[in-house]
Amino acid sequence: MTPTKKPSGALTTLRELPQNVWNSIFRNPLPSTDLERSSTSFTNFFLHIHPVKVNKNTLRPAYTLGLGLMATFLFVILVVTGVLLMFYYVPSTTQAYDRMLDLRGTVAFGIFLRNMHRWSAHGMVAIVFLHMCRVFFTGAYKKPREFNWVLGVFLLLVTLFLSFTGYLLPWDQLAFWAITVGTSIAGYAPIVGQQIKFVLLGDTTVGQEALLRFYVLHVAVLPAVLVLLMAIHFWRIRKDGGLSRPEKVAAPAPDAGVVKLKKIYGLQGFVRGPFTKLGNVPDDSVYSWPNLLMAEIFVFVLTISVILVVSLLFNAPLEQPVNVMHPPNPAKAPWYFLGLQEMVSYSAFWGGIGIPGMMAALLLLVPYIDRSTHGVGKWFAKERLLANTIFLTLVILNVIFIVIGTFFRGPNWSLVWPF
Amino acid sequence: MMVAPHSHDNPVATTDSQMPRRRLLAWLSGFGLFASALLAVVSDWLFFKPRVTYGPNARFAIGKPDDFPPGTRIARDVERVCIVREGNKLAAISTTCTHLGCIVAIADTGFACPCHGSHYDQDGNVTGGPAPKPLPWFQVSLAPNGDIVIDKNAPVDPGTYLTV
Numbered sequence: 367m368t369p370t371k372k373p374s375g376a377l378t379t380l381r382e383l384p385q386n387v388w389n390s391i392f393r394n395p396l397p398s399t400d401l402e403r404s405s406t407s408f409t410n411f412f413l414h415i416h417p418v419k420v421n422k423n424t425l426r427p428a429y430t431l432g433l434g435l436m437a438t439f440l441f442v443i444l445v446v447t448g449v450l451l452m453f454y455y456v457p458s459t460t461q462a463y464d465r466m467l468d469l470r471g472t473v474a475f476g477i478f479l480r481n482m483h484r485w486s487a488h489g490m491v492a493i494v495f496l497h498m499c500r501v502f503f504t505g506a507y508k509k510p511r512e513f514n515w516v517l518g519v520f521l522l523l524v525t526l527f528l529s530f531t532g533y534l535l536p537w538d539q540l541a542f543w544a545i546t547v548g549t550s551i552a553g554y555a556p557i558v559g560q561q562i563k564f565v566l567l568g569d570t571t572v573g574q575e576a577l578l579r580f581y582v583l584h585v586a587v588l589p590a591v592l593v594l595l596m597a598i599h600f601w602r603i604r605k606d607g608g609l610s611r612p613e614k615v616a617a618p619a620p621d622a623g624v625v626k627l628k629k630i631y632g633l634q635g636f637v638r639g640p641f642t643k644l645g646n647v648p649d650d651s652v653y654s655w656p657n658l659l660m661a662e663i664f665v666f667v668l669t670i671s672v673i674l675v676v677s678l679l680f681n682a683p684l685e686q687p688v689n690v691m692h693p694p695n696p697a698k699a700p701w702y703f704l705g706l707q708e709m710v711s712y713s714a715f716w717g718g719i720g721i722p723g724m725m726a727a728l729l730l731l732v733p734y735i736d737r738s739t740h741g742v743g744k745w746f747a748k749e750r751l752l753a754n755t756i757f758l759t760l761v762i763l764n765v766i767f768i769v770i771g772t773f774f775r776g777p778n779w780s781l782v783w784p785f
Numbered sequence: 786m787m788v789a790p791h792s793h794d795n796p797v798a799t800t801d802s803q804m805p806r807r808r809l810l811a812w813l814s815g816f817g818l819f820a821s822a823l824l825a826v827v828s829d830w831l832f833f834k835p836r837v838t839y840g841p842n843a844r845f846a847i848g849k850p851d852d853f854p855p856g857t858r859i860a861r862d863v864e865r866v867c868i869v870r871e872g873n874k875l876a877a878i879s880t881t882c883t884h885l886g887c888i889v890a891i892a893d894t895g896f897a898c899p900c901h902g903s904h905y906d907q908d909g910n911v912t913g914g915p916a917p918k919p920l921p922w923f924q925v926s927l928a929p930n931g932d933i934v935i936d937k938n939a940p941v942d943p944g945t946y947l948t949v
Contacts, residue, residue: 547886550885565833568835571886575835575840690863691863693887695899697887697899710884710901711901711902711914711915712915714915714916778897778900778902779902780902
């Protein structure tokens with residue numbers, strides 16, 4: 367040991383410190399070989415949600431349209447902006463509306479954050495619905511993915527309920543009357559309807575108790591439920607064999623007729639032939655790093671860009687503070703419930719509970735009613751003409767009711783011409 | 786004689802006579818778990834159903850009979866009742882639309898709801914629109930000090946008047 371070596375040892379330690387810290391965090395260098403591409407996907411906490419390889423079909427933008435990812439990213443945006451808004455919001459009937467004005471006037475980026483939250487929420491409802499349409503029209507709910515479809519229907523319902531509970535929080539006229547109308551629809555459920563409405567509102571009418579309950583549901587209970595359901599939904603994608611894709615159509619066996627001896631692992635290999643699949647199956651898959659990651663980043667950038675631009679251009683609505691004595695005329699529920707409200711204006715029970723209940727039950731049962739295994743992995747497959755036609759009809763009917771309720775209903779819910 | 790007292794250590798040695806006992810225990814445990822889950826649901830419901838509400842009182846005084854001269858039909862939007870006086874008879878009709886909870890306004894023919902176009906006649910019977918039920922009538926009484934007291938928790942048959 368010489369005195370001159372000591373400082374050089376310390377210097378080396380110092381010089382190598384950043385590299386050592388980096389290496390202690392990331393187990394792999396940036397991948398340059400297939401082995402590294404594989405190990406990156408399963409040694410990184412955030413990337414191990416990916417399989418090591420994905421089917422090329424999964425990456426086709428025209429197949430998935432990226433809708434599931436978009437919904438996920440919108441939820442991420444909603445969580446981030448929502449938590450930020452919580453720092454300035456008070457769920458009190460005397461303060462909530464003032465806090466909305468504060469967001470507009472005094473909080474830095476307040477209005478922008480509120481815009482992002484509002485438009486992402488509307489966007490998420492729409493995108494989750496479109497994602498469901500995509501899954502239906504490509505027949506992706508069929509065996510073995512039946513239960514993931516069921517989870518998806520529950521995710522749609524929780525998304526709607528999340529959006530609905532958030533609608534009350536600004537405590538303006540729009541919020542108050544939309545929730546008054548919306549919870550009254552729940553009151554039409556047979557036997558338990560009035561009880562459910564009472565427990566939901568914590569009172570007979572919308573007031574402080576309702577605001578507090580909706581707040582807790584909106585910021586704690588429902589997001590937790592949604593995250594849990596999302597986790598199972600994602601986990602099952604992989605357990606169910608990845609995203610749906612077309613069946614192999616008579617793929618020619620690779621090197622047909624030629625039995626090439628590959629590596630044989632263990633005794634079973636002698637009996638059954640080559641154990642490993644390497645080189646024995648046509649390989650339609652590519653490495654998740656970087657292919658899947660790039661696709662995800664692209665969808666993320668697209669999603670957040672649209673939300674940013676829309677939030678810069680359009681302000682979230684804020685009407686007059688709540689006046690329980692003067693309902694706006696007409697009083698309208700949030701747009702995604704206006705189809706319901708339109709039906710409710712014909713018959714309260716059938717429009718509000720009967721038909722929506724049957725629709726939800728039908729949606730949940732779809733994969734157990736349609737047991738045929740054909741036409742999976744293709745948009746509007748010929749084999750699925752009947753199922754697709756029925757679904758499309760219901761979707762269009764729904765959209766028509768929403769459009770009528772949104773644009774064609776004026777004072778006293780009379781028909782008006784919007785243009 | 787003891788029959789295989791340590792049978793749980795050796796399942797193969799389990800005799801037939803012990804199976805029902807084991808099954809009974811399993812069944813009882815299952816029942817216990819199910820009952821606890823049921824109990825949890827019931828207690829959750831009891832927790833979430835408020836015993837006290839903080840909203841306006843359902844039973845309130847609204848003024849002296851003289852404040853409402855014969856022929857009056859005054860809708861009180863704060864309390865959501867319409868005070869009706871015909872001659873010396875008083876009644877209170879709800880102004881909360883039975884359709885979706887909006888406040889109905891007094892119209893020439895009775896009541897009209899601005900939200901979804903329900904119409905009611907003077908007595909609150911549905912004459913048009915999606916409302917499923919007539920407007921309820923509430924109990925009207927006189928307090929010892931002469932105030933009119935309305936109890937929204939006590940619906941009465943339509944056509945029930947208080948004579949003052």
